[in-house]
Amino acid sequence: xxxxxxxxxxxxxxxxxxxxxxxxxxxxxxxxxxxxxxxxxxxxxxxxxxxxxxxxxxxxxxxxxxxxxxxxxxxxxxxxxxxxxxxxxxxxxxxxxxxxxxxxxxxxxxxxxxxxxxxxxxxxxxxxxxxxxxxxxxxxxxxxxxxxxxxxxxxxxxxxxxxxxxxxxxxxxxxxxxxxxxxxxxxxxxxxxxxxxxxxxxxxxxxxxxxxxxxxxxxxxxxxxxxxxxxxxxxxxxxxxxxxxxxxxxxxxxxxxxxxxxxxxxxxxxxxxxxxxxxxxxxxxxxxxxxxxxxxxxxxxxxxxxxxxxxxxxxxxxxxxxxxxxxxxxxxxxxxxxxxxxxxxxxxxxxxxxxxxxxxxxxxxxxxxxxxxxxxxxxxxxxxxxxxxxxxxxxxxxxxxxxxxxxxxxxxxxxxxxxxxxxxxxxxx
Amino acid sequence: xxxxxxxxxxxxxxxxxxxxxxxxxxxxxxxxxxxxxxxxxxxxxxxxxxxxxxxxxxxxxxxxxxxxxxxxxxxxxxxxxxxxxxxxxxxxxxxxxxxxxxxxxxxxxxxxxxxxxxxxxxxxxxxxxxxxxxxxxxxxxxxxxxxxxxxxxxxxxxxxxxxxxxxxxxxxxxxxxxxxxxxxxxxxxxxxxxxxxxxxxxxxxxxxxxxxxxxxxxxxxxxxxxxxxxxxxxxxxxxxxxxxxxxxxxxxxxxxxxxxxxxxxxxxxxxxxxxxxxxxxxxxxxxxxxxxxx
Numbered sequence: 001x002x003x004x005x006x007x008x009x010x011x012x013x014x015x016x017x018x019x020x021x022x023x024x025x026x027x028x029x030x031x032x033x034x035x036x037x038x039x040x041x042x043x044x045x046x047x048x049x050x051x052x053x054x055x056x057x058x059x060x061x062x063x064x065x066x067x068x069x070x071x072x073x074x075x076x077x078x079x080x081x082x083x084x085x086x087x088x089x090x091x092x093x094x095x096x097x098x099x100x101x102x103x104x105x106x107x108x109x110x111x112x113x114x115x116x117x118x119x120x121x122x123x124x125x126x127x128x129x130x131x132x133x134x135x136x137x138x139x140x141x142x143x144x145x146x147x148x149x150x151x152x153x154x155x156x157x158x159x160x161x162x163x164x165x166x167x168x169x170x171x172x173x174x175x176x177x178x179x180x181x182x183x184x185x186x187x188x189x190x191x192x193x194x195x196x197x198x199x200x201x202x203x204x205x206x207x208x209x210x211x212x213x214x215x216x217x218x219x220x221x222x223x224x225x226x227x228x229x230x231x232x233x234x235x236x237x238x239x240x241x242x243x244x245x246x247x248x249x250x251x252x253x254x255x256x257x258x259x260x261x262x263x264x265x266x267x268x269x270x271x272x273x274x275x276x277x278x279x280x281x282x283x284x285x286x287x288x289x290x291x292x293x294x295x296x297x298x299x300x301x302x303x304x305x306x307x308x309x310x311x312x313x314x315x316x317x318x319x320x321x322x323x324x325x326x327x328x329x330x331x332x333x334x335x336x337x338x339x340x341x342x343x344x345x346x347x348x349x350x351x352x353x354x355x356x357x358x359x360x361x362x363x364x365x366x367x368x369x370x371x372x373x374x375x376x377x378x379x380x381x382x383x384x385x386x387x388x389x390x391x392x393x394x395x396x397x398x399x400x401x402x403x404x405x406x407x408x409x410x411x412x413x414x415x416x417x418x419x420x421x422x423x424x425x426x427x428x429x
Numbered sequence: 430x431x432x433x434x435x436x437x438x439x440x441x442x443x444x445x446x447x448x449x450x451x452x453x454x455x456x457x458x459x460x461x462x463x464x465x466x467x468x469x470x471x472x473x474x475x476x477x478x479x480x481x482x483x484x485x486x487x488x489x490x491x492x493x494x495x496x497x498x499x500x501x502x503x504x505x506x507x508x509x510x511x512x513x514x515x516x517x518x519x520x521x522x523x524x525x526x527x528x529x530x531x532x533x534x535x536x537x538x539x540x541x542x543x544x545x546x547x548x549x550x551x552x553x554x555x556x557x558x559x560x561x562x563x564x565x566x567x568x569x570x571x572x573x574x575x576x577x578x579x580x581x582x583x584x585x586x587x588x589x590x591x592x593x594x595x596x597x598x599x600x601x602x603x604x605x606x607x608x609x610x611x612x613x614x615x616x617x618x619x620x621x622x623x624x625x626x627x628x629x630x631x632x633x634x635x636x637x638x639x640x641x642x643x644x645x646x647x648x649x650x651x652x653x654x655x656x657x658x659x660x661x662x663x664x665x666x667x668x669x670x671x672x673x674x675x676x677x678x679x680x681x682x683x684x685x686x687x688x689x690x691x692x693x694x695x696x697x698x699x700x701x702x703x704x705x706x707x708x709x710x711x712x713x714x715x716x717x718x719x720x721x722x723x
Contacts, residue, residue, distance in 0.1 A: 082537070083646060086545025223695060247686075250695040252651050254446065254642065257439040258686030265432055278547040278643050289560060290435060291567045310549045310643055314558060349546070 065377035066165060067142030073112050073369070073376065076135035078147045078156065080123035085276070087306070088148055088354040092171070093118055094346040095355040096146050099362025102340055109369045110376070117141070121152055128152035132159040142376070143168050143185075145365065146358045150174035150193075150226060157183055164378050169361025171300075171354065175229055178406035185378050187385055187402060189360055189410045190323060193226050193274055196299050197233025199413035200272055200321040204297075205238020207427065208415075210270070216244035218268040220259055220283065222275075223248040230274045244268050257286050264292040272297045280318070281310035288314055295319060300353040303416055303423050318418045323410045324356050324397055326425040333363075333394020360393045364400055364409065367391060385409075398428075431565035436683050442572055442641075443655075444679025445579045449634035450649075450656025451663060451671035452586065456627040459603045459666045461620055463513070463524050467531040468631050469653025474535050475501045475632030476639040476649070477543045480550045490553050494636055501632050502625050509624040514617060540646055550639035557640040575637045582633055583672060586626065590668060595622055603666065662702055664712025673714060678702070 067074035077096055079089035096116055104113045117139050121127040128147065135141040136159060143166035147153055153172040160167045166185040170177075173193040177186055191199070197219075204210070204217065217239045221227030231246040244266050247259035260283070263271060271294050273283060280302040287296065298320045305327075308315045325331060337359050341351060364385070369376065371384040388409075390399035398412030415427035450468060457465050465471075475497055482493035508531065516523050551557075557571035590596040598619050601609040610616060635649050642648045656671075659678050663670025681698035689697045705713060 082540050082545065086540060086646065087547070090545060246691070248691055248694075252654065254651055254655065255439065255443055257442075258436060258683045261432060261436055261439065262687060278645055281547075281643060285558070288558070289567065289569045289572075290439070291560075291562075306546060310547060312555070312558070 062375035063377055064375070065142050065381075066136075066163065067140050068112070068376045071112055073109070073114050074117070074139055074141045075114060076117045076119070076131070076139060076141040076144045078119050078121045078128045078131040078135075078144065078152065080148055080152075081118070081120035083122040083124070085123045085148060088171075088276075088301075088352070089120070089123075091346070091350045091352045091355040092146050092148060092358040094341055094344055094350050095358035095362065097344045098337075098340040098346070098359065099366065101344055102362075103366055109366070110372075110374050112376075116145075121147075123149050123152065125149075125151045125155035128156045129159065132156040136160075136163045136165060141165060142378075143381075145169060146361055147172070148354065150177070153177060157186065161185065166378050166381060168365060169358070171357055174226060178408055180405060180407050183407070185382060187364075187382075187407045187409065189364065189397065189400065189408075190300065190357060191408055191410065192229070193299075194229040194233040195408075196321060196413075197230040197272065197274070198237045200297055200299075201234045201237020201239035203321060203413055203415060203427070204270065205241060213269065215239075215242045215269045216267050217242045217270045217272060218244045218263050218266065219246040220256065220263070220271055220273045220275075221246060221248055223250050227274065230272075234272055239270075242270075255286065256283050257290055260287055260290050260292045263294065264290060268292070268294050270295045270297060273302075274299055275301065277302045277304045277307040278310065281307050281315070284311050284314050284318060297321060300324065300357065303353045305349060305352070305423075308418060308421055308423075313421075315418045316421070320416045320423070322353065322414050322416055323412060324353060324360070325395060325414055325428075326416045326423045327351055327356075328422055329395065329425050331395025333360075333392075333396040336394060337396065356396055360396050363393050363396075364388070364391060434566045436687055437680065438566065438568070438572075440680035440683030441676065442575065442679070443682060444676035445575060446634060446638050446641075446652050446675070447655040447659040447678050448672040448675030449579060449582070449630055449637075450652050451659035451675045452583070452668060453627045453631035453634070454656060454660045455663065455665060455668055455671035456586070456630065457623055458660070459668065460599045460623045461517070461602070462521070464521075464528065465627065466525065466528040467535060468627070468656070469649040470532045470535045470539070470647075471501070471505070471628050472631035472635035472653070473644075473647065473649035474539050474635070475628075476550065476635035477539055477548075477644055479636045480548055480639065480644055481543065483550070484548075497636065498629055498632055502629055505625050505628040506621055509621050513624065514620060517616065517620060536647065543644075543646075545646060548644040550636070550644055552640055571640055575641075578633070578637055582630060586630060586668070589626065595619075599623055658702060662705065662712060663714050667712065667714040670712055670714030674712070677713075 079093055080086055081089045100114050100116050103109060119131040119134060121131050132144065135144055144160055145168040147170045150172040153170045154174050154176060157167050161183055168187055169189055171190050173190060173196065175192045175194050177183060178192050180186065217234060219231040219234050221230050227248060234240065235243055247262055249256055249259055273280060273296065275298065280298050284296055287294065296318050300322045303320050303322055337356065338351065341355065367388065368381050368384045372380045386402050386404055388400060388402060390401060392399055397410050400409040402409045414425055416423045417426045453468050454465060457463050478501060479494050479497035482488045482496050483490050486493065488496060512527050513524065516527060552571060559570045560567050590599060598614045601614055602619050655678060656675060659675035660671045662674030662677060678698060681701055685694045685697040
């Protein structure tokens with residue numbers, strides 16, 4: 001018994017030494033630089049030595065964030081590279097890599113290059129959490145960037161917050177994320193589902209020319225809290241005056257025909273949906289099959305060339321309320337976007353909402369990192385992002401201004417419509 | 430009235446999908462007492478294969494379907510020989526584990542070969558986009574093709590099971606394995622052709638419904654779950670039970686959206702199935718004697 005206790009104490013002592021030793025190594029950013037500066041100061045004159053000592057005493061020491069060293073900033077991204085949303089994940093990955101390449105080819109930021117570790121989460125929140133653990137414990141990242149999906153982001157963000165790791169520019173719209181009191185290091189360019197629905201509703205009720213007939217607007221949303229929020233957003237906006245009910249669908253639904261038939265019964269003229277592009281295609285096809293002659297509205301996720309490939313001419317006239325301009329817009333940001341995506345091997349089909357959103361996030365991230373400079377940590381980058389005023393993405397989005405309460409940088413709504421087989425911006429919002 | 434008929438038609442269409450998957454599951458379970466968890470993925474893979482031959486392979490549409498079915502059938506013979514047959518006398522869980530592993534393998538192969546982007550299986554003449562009306566009720570031409578094709582497939586399967594020596598052997602094994610072996614019926618032959626027939630039925634469902642659901646990586650997963658429920662509803666040892674269970678489930682789902690409160694519409698079909706099974710645990714269409722055999 002006594003021998004075992006002694007062995008245990010010895011083991012604990014060994015682990016303690018290791019932990020202390022590793023802790024010294026992990027403080028390499030500040031510790032090694034201060035060691036280097038003190039050794040260089042030995043060679044300088046005493047006057048210089050005393051004045052630099054006074055300066056050092058006056059300025060607080062810079063505490064670099066996790067994943068930040070003198071030469072590198074480590075970032076992670078958990079993306080659906082396989083599974084149902086694999087196309088979106090692959091497209092976003094191209095955009096993230098394009099950003100990394102642009103920054104590193106330009107010499108980095110404050111002497112640091114960016115490195116990116118991408119892990120597949122299959123759009124499975126459990127895997128996103130495992131990836132978050134990997135990023136924090138194994139890789140040691142400064143931020144997790146560009147992840148896709150509300151459920152995955154909601155699942156992983158508590159780990160990010162606890163570790164002081166930034167959660168940057170995800171494509172997620174769960175309202176609970178947009179609360180900087182709860183998530184101080186969360187920043188997004190994509191509004192919550194509720195806000196997007198309000199944007200649609202206000203545009204429809206205040207600006208859209210729906211013709212002389214009184215419209216009937218109905219939501220076709222997922223049977224979930226997110227879906228209910230979107231439906232509420234429609235009611236709370238200007239189109240709420242024309243609200244003709246909400247139809248819900250379940251995750252295990254193979255068809256939307258019963259819901260669309262109910263809308264046809266109710267004389268619905270405008271259907272607002274919150275779905276991906278393939279589901280949007282199915283809805284458009286089934287609207288035609290049941291004879292529901294209504295306009296159909298989607299969000300960012302439906303603005304893809306894939307939608308038009310799937311349903312051809314049926315897509316004509318489909319509308320979307322987005323936060324980004326259409327790919328056919330003649331803006332300098334898109335020109336640069338195309339060039340940089342091509343440079344990392346992306347094809348025309350990879351230019352989509354997913355990649356544009358990730359790319360725009362990269363532009364904002366780069367500016368924020370440059371504004372921070374040497375002393376990079378989560379609080380410094382947070383302050384830099386909040387200080388941005390009308391940051392330009394070259395026309396990809398409306399000018400960026402981050403709301404200090406929500407962390408949302410994009411308050412605009414751009415309306416796109418399928419015209420002659422292509423998504424076209426019809427209103428800048 | 431026309432809206433009600435339209436709703437019933439919508440239910441029938443989904444019901445046909447569940448029915449075919451249910452039939453695919455029952456074929457194997459009835460004969461070999463194996464639950465094929467890879468049925469949905471195999472059906473989806475067949476749909477993707479047909480798309481590949483029709484687009485990248487440049488093969489005419491009907492030939493693409495035939496080639497896809499034949500290739501998947503041959504692959505099934507191999508899979509059955511290499512993975513299922515060695516475990517044929519092992520316990521139920523071992524074989525279920527194999528089918529789960531097959532599901533994962535085939536799903537990942539599908540992503541690897543066909544990519545993550547959704548595709549459309551275009552029918553010649555684009556008839557999946559063409560509709561017509563009878564008495565105010567709107568029908569889609571491809572849905573009519575699905576209806577006719579499904580009945581032909583069911584008729585062929587019924588003929589094979591009830592009128593051929595293979596079918597007789599399958600029914601013998603379903604009735605009494607030991608007696609069937611003693612009568613000289615080769616279990617390996619029955620197993621390989623049952624699997625092939627089952628996966629072919631599933632594959633045809635995958636192809637027929639690809640233009641409806643669009644080719645996505647897991648587009649047959651939800652129909653598999655619904656087909657599984659349909660098979661249970663039918664009794665899991667009755668071929669016609671699996672089909673009728675699918676049609677019933679499709680109709681329940683369609684009618685629930687229209688007539689049930691929004692909050693209960695999703696749960697209602699499940700509750701009805703639950704109560705049916707509570708009253709008749711052997712399913713709607715399985716006789717007591719067959720149930721005892723199970």
